[in-house]
Amino acid sequence: MKKTLSLLILFTTLTGLLLIQPSQSSHAQGPIVASPTPYPGEFDFITFEMLGKSDKVMVGPYSSTFIRFGTPDSWYLESGAKIILDLETIVNSSRSLAEDATEYSGAMLEISMDGNVVDVIFLETGSQTIEIDVPKETLHSTRSDGRHSLQLYLDAAIDCLFDHETAVLIRSSSGISLPHHSISHQLDITRLPRPIYQRSSLLPEDALILLPDSPTETELQSAMIVAATFGRMTEGEQKISLTSISALTEEQKTNAHIIMIGKASSLPILNMVIFPTSTTGENATQEVASEEGVVQMALSPWNASRVVLYIGGAEDNAVIKAAQAFSSGALRAGKHSSLSVISNVADAIEIKDVPDDRTLASLGYETKTLSGVGYNSLDYEFLIPLGKTPSGEISFKLLYAHSAIFDFEASGAIISLNGENLGSIKFSDETANQVTELNINIPAYALKPGRNTLSIRAELLPLDYCSVLNNDGLWMSISEDSLLHIPLIDAGNTPTLSGDLSMFPAPFINSPSLSELSFIFPKDNILSWELGANLAENLGQYAVGKTLHLSAYYADNLPDETRENKDLIIIGQASQLPILDELAESMPAYFEKGSNIAIETNANITFSIPENTDLGYLELFPAPWDSSRSILTILGSTPLGLQWSQETLLNPDVKPDMHGDYVVVHAEKMYAVDTEAGLGAQNLSATAVPGEYPTLIPDTVPTTSYAYQQDWVITAIKIVSGMIILLLLGLIIKTTRKDRKNKK
Structure with a gap:
C-alpha cells in the first residue's frame, strides 16, 4: 500500500509540473497581412484608413501632414468632391476667453489639394465634423507618379501669443468623397502595365490570366513568362490569378482585366472581344503571318471599365514570341496603339540605352524647394534599362542650398533610394545661404531593374515656432544640376548554390x-x-x-x-x-x-x-x-x-x-x-498532426530542432500520466477494500 501511494505521489507531482510548465509552441506562420480595405466602387467615400493611414495628432503652434493617393484610370472625376474631416481639438490655456468665444480654440486649419488651397477653417474645441467642398479644377495632380496630394496645415499662432497649447486629432475615419463615373480605358500597349496596374490606386483592380482548357507546354510557358513580367513591372504589387476557359466565372469576367494567352484557335472566347484592329478574317486591317506573335488590347465585352489583353498567335512559336516581347516592357506599337505584331523579338521591343551620368534636369525635374515648418519630401524617378546591371562606383552628387534661420541641431534631411537609406544632411552655418555639394555612394543592391525612386525627406524646425518668417524663411532647395552616376553593363549570370x-x-x-x-x-x-x-x-x-x-x-x-x-x-x-x-x-x-x-x-x-x-x-x-x-x-x-x-x-x-x-x-x-x-530523426508528417499520430522523439534529436519544440509532446505526457493516475487510483481502491475484508 505504501509503495502504491509513493507511486501515486510521484506521478501526481510529475503531472503538476507538466501542467505549470510553459508550453513550447511550434513555429507558426506569421499572419498574412491584408492590404488596406479597397474602396468599394458603389460608394464615393474613401476614408484615410482605407488609404493606410492611422489617427494623426497635430500639435501647435504649427504642424502639417500629407495624404497621397491615386485614382483608377477608369474614373472620370465629376464635380461635387468633398473632404470630410473628423476632428477633435484640445486646448490647454490659462487665459480666460470671452464667454461667447469659449468654443473657438483660436487655431485654424488650412486644407490644400494638389497645391491649391481649398479652404481655411476655424477650429472649435472638442469634437467636430467638417465638410469642405473641393472645386473640380483643383483635382489635377502635378506629381510625376500621378498621385493626388492632400495637405492639412495647422496654424495655432495663439500658442505663441498666450499661455496656450493646441492639439488636433485627425481621425482615420476622415476621408474624401470623389463622385465619378466609369470611362473606357486608353488602349495603348506602350503604356503597359497600365491600365491593368496603377500605382497607389484607391481601387486596385483584379488581373486574371486565361488559358485554354488543355494548354500546350508552350502556352503554359508563355503564361509563366507573362506572370513574371507583371511581377517585375509592378514590383510584385499586382497579384495575378489564373484559370482556364471552362473554369471562368461570370464574376471573374465582370471584375477582372483578362489576359488571354494562347493560340487563337485554342481560345474561342476571343470571338466575343472586339479589337480596334482586326488581324484575322475578311475584315482584317493588318495582316499577321502564322509565325508572328500578337499583343493586342481591347475593351472588355463584359465590363467597359476593364480591358482584355491578348498575347498569342496562330502557332505555338508565335505565342512564345509574343510573351517574350511583352516581357521587355517596351513594346513597339503597330499601325494602331492597341496592337503590336512580333516577327522578331529583338525588333519588336525598344529599350533605350541611358548615359552613365544623368542630371535631375535630364530626368525632367527642375530645381525644387521644400519650405515651411515640419516634414516634407521630394521624389525623383529614373530607369535602369532591362538587361543592364550596375558596375563600378555608383554615386549621387547632391547640390542643395538652405536658409540660415531654422534650428540646425533639430533639423535634417535623409536621402534614400527605393526605401534604402543612403545618406543624410546635417545643416550648419557653413552650409547656409550657398550651394553645397554632398557626394553619396550608392550600393548596387539599392538599385533595381526598371523604375527607381530617389527620395529626399527633410524636417525643418524653427528656432522660434512663433516667428512670422517660418512659412517663407524655412526652406531647402535641390538643384536640377544634381547628378546621378550609374555605370551600366550587360547583365550576366551570377551562379549561386543553396541547399537551404x-x-x-x-x-x-x-x-x-x-x-x-x-x-x-x-x-x-x-x-x-x-x-x-x-x-x-x-x-x-x-x-x-x-x-x-x-x-x-x-x-x-x-x-x-x-x-x-x-x-x-x-x-x-x-x-x-x-x-x-x-x-x-x-x-x-x-x-x-x-x-x-x-x-x-x-x-x-x-x-x-x-x-x-x-x-x-x-x-x-x-x-x-x-x-x-x-x-x-x-x-x-x-x-x-x-x-x-x-x-x-x-x-x-x-x-x-x-x-x-x-x-x-x-x-x-x-x-x-x-x-x-x-x-531529421523525427517524423515531421506525424508531428504536424498531433493527437492522432503522436511521434516518439528519440534522445538523439537535438533540442534545437524546430520539430522537437512542440506542444503535442507535453500534451501526450499529460494524457499518459492521467491514465496512469486513474489506474493507480483504481488499484488503491481495490487494495483498500481487500484490507477491510481481511480485517473483518
Missing part, C-alpha cells in the same frame, strides 16, 4: 532572364498552374534581363536537355507527378507511387497517415544527374496542403525559421529540418 529553403529565391534567380529555370506541372491541374504563376510573379522581381526566357513542361515530358541545363521547380500533388519516381533517392522525403504522403527515410519511426490528411511539403535538393543543378518541390497531400506550401515559401515572416532542406506545413504551423545535417 530560407535562402529562397536563391538559387533560382542566377540568370538575369530566368533562362536557367523550368517549371514542372501536372496536366489538367489549374491550381498547380496558378500557384506557378504566383511564384513566377515573385521571381520576376529579381529578373533584370531584357526579355524573360523561363520554361515550363509537363511532368511526363521533361526533355533531357532541360534536365541537364536547368534548375527545376516542381509544383503539384506527388501522385500526379511521375518525375518524382526517379528523384526519390535524392529527395529528403520521397513518395510511393500513387501516394501523396511523404515517407521520411531519416525518421526512426514511421507512422501510417491517411491520404486525406492536409499537409504541405517543401523540399530542396541537388539534381541526381548534376549536383550543380537544384530542384525545389512544392507539394501537397491535398489541394489545401499544396496551397499551404506555396504560402509558406513566399511568406517573409517565416523565412528566418525555414533553415533546412525539408519543410512540412499544417495549417498555421511549419516544421523545418536539415536532413543533410542529421536533424
Whole structure:
C-alpha cells in the first residue's frame, strides 16, 4: 500500500509540473497581412484608413501632414468632391476667453489639394465634423507618379501669443468623397502595365490570366513568362490569378482585366472581344503571318471599365514570341496603339540605352524647394534599362542650398533610394545661404531593374515656432544640376548554390532572364498552374534581363536537355507527378507511387497517415544527374496542403525559421529540418498532426530542432500520466477494500 501511494505521489507531482510548465509552441506562420480595405466602387467615400493611414495628432503652434493617393484610370472625376474631416481639438490655456468665444480654440486649419488651397477653417474645441467642398479644377495632380496630394496645415499662432497649447486629432475615419463615373480605358500597349496596374490606386483592380482548357507546354510557358513580367513591372504589387476557359466565372469576367494567352484557335472566347484592329478574317486591317506573335488590347465585352489583353498567335512559336516581347516592357506599337505584331523579338521591343551620368534636369525635374515648418519630401524617378546591371562606383552628387534661420541641431534631411537609406544632411552655418555639394555612394543592391525612386525627406524646425518668417524663411532647395552616376553593363549570370529553403529565391534567380529555370506541372491541374504563376510573379522581381526566357513542361515530358541545363521547380500533388519516381533517392522525403504522403527515410519511426490528411511539403535538393543543378518541390497531400506550401515559401515572416532542406506545413504551423545535417530523426508528417499520430522523439534529436519544440509532446505526457493516475487510483481502491475484508 505504501509503495502504491509513493507511486501515486510521484506521478501526481510529475503531472503538476507538466501542467505549470510553459508550453513550447511550434513555429507558426506569421499572419498574412491584408492590404488596406479597397474602396468599394458603389460608394464615393474613401476614408484615410482605407488609404493606410492611422489617427494623426497635430500639435501647435504649427504642424502639417500629407495624404497621397491615386485614382483608377477608369474614373472620370465629376464635380461635387468633398473632404470630410473628423476632428477633435484640445486646448490647454490659462487665459480666460470671452464667454461667447469659449468654443473657438483660436487655431485654424488650412486644407490644400494638389497645391491649391481649398479652404481655411476655424477650429472649435472638442469634437467636430467638417465638410469642405473641393472645386473640380483643383483635382489635377502635378506629381510625376500621378498621385493626388492632400495637405492639412495647422496654424495655432495663439500658442505663441498666450499661455496656450493646441492639439488636433485627425481621425482615420476622415476621408474624401470623389463622385465619378466609369470611362473606357486608353488602349495603348506602350503604356503597359497600365491600365491593368496603377500605382497607389484607391481601387486596385483584379488581373486574371486565361488559358485554354488543355494548354500546350508552350502556352503554359508563355503564361509563366507573362506572370513574371507583371511581377517585375509592378514590383510584385499586382497579384495575378489564373484559370482556364471552362473554369471562368461570370464574376471573374465582370471584375477582372483578362489576359488571354494562347493560340487563337485554342481560345474561342476571343470571338466575343472586339479589337480596334482586326488581324484575322475578311475584315482584317493588318495582316499577321502564322509565325508572328500578337499583343493586342481591347475593351472588355463584359465590363467597359476593364480591358482584355491578348498575347498569342496562330502557332505555338508565335505565342512564345509574343510573351517574350511583352516581357521587355517596351513594346513597339503597330499601325494602331492597341496592337503590336512580333516577327522578331529583338525588333519588336525598344529599350533605350541611358548615359552613365544623368542630371535631375535630364530626368525632367527642375530645381525644387521644400519650405515651411515640419516634414516634407521630394521624389525623383529614373530607369535602369532591362538587361543592364550596375558596375563600378555608383554615386549621387547632391547640390542643395538652405536658409540660415531654422534650428540646425533639430533639423535634417535623409536621402534614400527605393526605401534604402543612403545618406543624410546635417545643416550648419557653413552650409547656409550657398550651394553645397554632398557626394553619396550608392550600393548596387539599392538599385533595381526598371523604375527607381530617389527620395529626399527633410524636417525643418524653427528656432522660434512663433516667428512670422517660418512659412517663407524655412526652406531647402535641390538643384536640377544634381547628378546621378550609374555605370551600366550587360547583365550576366551570377551562379549561386543553396541547399537551404530560407535562402529562397536563391538559387533560382542566377540568370538575369530566368533562362536557367523550368517549371514542372501536372496536366489538367489549374491550381498547380496558378500557384506557378504566383511564384513566377515573385521571381520576376529579381529578373533584370531584357526579355524573360523561363520554361515550363509537363511532368511526363521533361526533355533531357532541360534536365541537364536547368534548375527545376516542381509544383503539384506527388501522385500526379511521375518525375518524382526517379528523384526519390535524392529527395529528403520521397513518395510511393500513387501516394501523396511523404515517407521520411531519416525518421526512426514511421507512422501510417491517411491520404486525406492536409499537409504541405517543401523540399530542396541537388539534381541526381548534376549536383550543380537544384530542384525545389512544392507539394501537397491535398489541394489545401499544396496551397499551404506555396504560402509558406513566399511568406517573409517565416523565412528566418525555414533553415533546412525539408519543410512540412499544417495549417498555421511549419516544421523545418536539415536532413543533410542529421536533424531529421523525427517524423515531421506525424508531428504536424498531433493527437492522432503522436511521434516518439528519440534522445538523439537535438533540442534545437524546430520539430522537437512542440506542444503535442507535453500534451501526450499529460494524457499518459492521467491514465496512469486513474489506474493507480483504481488499484488503491481495490487494495483498500481487500484490507477491510481481511480485517473483518
